[in-house]
Amino acid sequence: MSVLRKGGVSSRGSAAKVVHAAASPYGSRRLVVETDGDVTVAYLKDARDSVVGATWVANHRKAPPELEQARLDAGRPPLLPESHLRDPSGRKALDGESLEVVWFEEGDGVAVLEAGDPLFVIPGWSDMGRGIPGYARDATRQSPFAFPLDEEIEDFGPRIDLAREHWKRCRAxxxxxxxxxxxxxxxxxxxxxxxxxxxxxxxxxxxxxxxxxxxxxxxxxxxxxxxxxxxxxxxxxxxxxxxxxxxxxxxxxxxxxxxxxxxxxxxxxxxxxxxxxxxxxxxxxxxxxxxxxxxxxxxxxxxxxxxxxxxxxxxxxxxxxxxxxxxxxxxxxxxxxxxxxxxxxxxxxxxxxxxxxxxxxxxxxxxxxxxxxxxxxxxxx
Structure with missing residues (x-):
């Protein structure tokens, strides 16, 4: 499981479990949601399996008071600190079956919904090399690993609806x-x-x-x-x-x-x-x-x-x-x-x-x- 870095490739080590994976309708992007039991992250990859966008998604145990550098040094994705979270106590593990993947019409970005509500978005401008991650519902402050989804939901909400309608129309x-x-x-x-x-x-x-x-x-x-x-x-x-x-x-x-x-x-x-x-x-x-x-x-x-x-x-x-x-x-x-x-x-x-x-x-x-x-x-x- 790679740290959220541009170009990184998930190691799929023994601690990493794929929660959900999906390819875009154009075949040029692939979404992979992974967890190690403590934290869930999402990667947007290109056709060569290189990470082009990523976001932290959720902590699954009590948040640390500060970012744990040791996790990053070990190549593991971070637990966001309590100051950056809606619920510092952590949330239950994601159920891959309850996730809905909505690719943007352009195919360069993706939103994932949980029980109908946006959980995270990795837009086309996400670029970990420039410190621009995706947007997560459970994040409340900006960090190099996730931006708060609530701050942009007025823009992303209608865009997700339009994307769903586009693909529905294409399938009709x-x-x-x-x-x-x-x-x-x-x-x-x-x-x-x-x-x-x-x-x-x-x-x-x-x-x-x-x-x-x-x-x-x-x-x-x-x-x-x-x-x-x-x-x-x-x-x-x-x-x-x-x-x-x-x-x-x-x-x-x-x-x-x-x-x-x-x-x-x-x-x-x-x-x-x-x-x-x-x-x-x-x-x-x-x-x-x-x-x-x-x-x-x-x-x-x-x-x-x-x-x-x-x-x-x-x-x-x-x-x-x-x-x-x-x-x-x-x-x-x-x-x-x-x-x-x-x-x-x-x-x-x-x-x-x-x-x-x-x-x-x-x-x-x-x-x-x-x-x-x-x-x-x-x-x-």
Whole structure:
């Protein structure tokens, strides 16, 4: 059983017992609640089993007057001192069967309820390396091991309710079809009739496993009328907010929900092969796609989906305003909202490895200006 430290891995020693464990619907985070009989702690771990967030949960015997350094030195989680507790006498052991795990919609944080009441929360911003633990109901004062949940319950309470409603809605019969039709209807209005549709493209990078959220399809909108290029758009990324946005933006609503699009004169099967890599990326990697972001291809350049004999693409630029580059006028895709959040479409523009490094060094605005000066089109051909 590890002390509450970033990167620590529970030893599962003879004194450690797992009270409850659960994986997020996206498979990128795992919650482990452990006890040694004296104290219960909770760890939020990544796919490599490293601790990314943690919190003390409860003492199960009389609290010491001060923090016991000997426990920490021995690698054991702390008993919070009596000055930090609602009930210094300690509480009974947790019953794992009575715990309800509620993952936040974004998948980067989790709440655990006991008999319907919030027991603790480990939000996405919990970072033991920076001294930011989770929030526990039984804590009354801040410490490096737990913050008082009562101080933030006005914010966490509604968020937990929204998360429960989100997952309930996702599990409901016909829920996916209803969402899918709303996006397809929007694309019909903006881009005209559909062509091919590819379902659950992200599963290709999930090892073929079904049930790994989110489900994302791709809709083809062939060239028509005055539009000489085909548009391929994801359908499903906007169904859930992306992780970690709140760490960078005060208002999540304009940035939390996206779909990705490609404008291309290439065969649709080839152009669309970019999406299995990116469709689940934010939730798989616990990050978000912001306008202007550049994303590096994870494999050799020659295997990049949009590569041809003359290109050396190694990543993509995510562009929210195609008019900043050369090319025809872009179709307006704004107007779709979900749960009060506007859905933003980001257009994929392939870039070289050198251009990716330039954006990382000088910023994406500098890269976009350079591409514009070079006459780079936002339409892939």
């Amino acid at each position: 019969d016909g829920s996916w079809a209803e969402f899918q039709q709303s996006v397809l209807g929007h694309l019909l209005q903006r881009l005209g009739p559909s062509g091919h549709y590819w379902h659950d493209v992200g599963r290709q990078l999930a090892g073929g496993r079904t049930g790994v959220a989110p489900t994302v399809g791709v809709s083809e909108r062939p060239a028509r009328g005055g539009r000489e290029f085909t548009v391929l758009s994801t359908v499903g990324m906007s169904r859930q907010r992306m992780p970690t946005v709140e760490l960078y933006e005060d208002d999540v609503a304009p940035y939390g929900r996206i779909e990705l699009a490609v404008a291309s004169t290439l065969p649709s099967q080839k152009a669309g092969s970019i999406f299995p890599w990116l469709a689940q990326y934010p939730w798989r990697s616990v990050t978000w796609f912001a306008p202007g972001d550049v994303v590096k291809w994870y494999h050799e350049a020659r295997t990049f989906p949009l590569s041809s004999g003359e290109s050396s693409w190694e990543g993509v630029l995510l562009l929210d305003d195609p008019s900043r580059l050369a090319g025809p006028e872009a179709p307006a895709l704004t107007g779709l909202t979900l749960n009060g959040d506007a859905v933003r479409w980001l257009w994929l523009v392939p870039i070289t490895g050198e251009e990716h490094r330039y954006a990382k060094s000088e910023g994406s605005d500098a890269l976009i200006r350079r591409l514009a000066q070079q006459g780079r089109s936002w339409v892939i051909s």
